[in-house]
Amino acid sequence: MALSIGRHCARSRSLLRRLYSSSPDAAPDLPALQMPAFDHVPRPYAGPSAEEVLEKRRKFMNPAMFLYYKKPLNIVEGKMQYLYDESGKRYLDAFAGIVTVSVGHCHPE
Helix, strand or coil: CHHHHHHHHHHHHHHHHHHCCCCHHHCCCCCCCCCCCCCCCCCCCCCCCHHHHHHHHHHHCCCCCCCCCCCCCCEEEEEECEEEECCCCEEECCCCCHHHHHHCECCCC
8 A cells, every 4th residue: 555655656746847847948938028118207305315314213213113224215205116215216116015016106097
């Protein structure tokens, strides 16, 4: 009984290896992916700078509320899947919330 189960498992492993082979010959030729057009220009930022925000944070917040980085980003705007800092630099939002993942920031619809 145990011998027949072992043979069956060995055959199953062999079959799985053939089915899920990673040989380059098995990969179909797919066209290169293109990024969708995105021409949003962020509005000029007139609020406090990142340094001012960090200084106020140090002054008024409990030290138990600490940051894991020395120079945090000052995110001032979001559009679709992108975030912008105070200088207008664009970042891909890889840590979006549950709605942002499916819809984006400020979705037009």
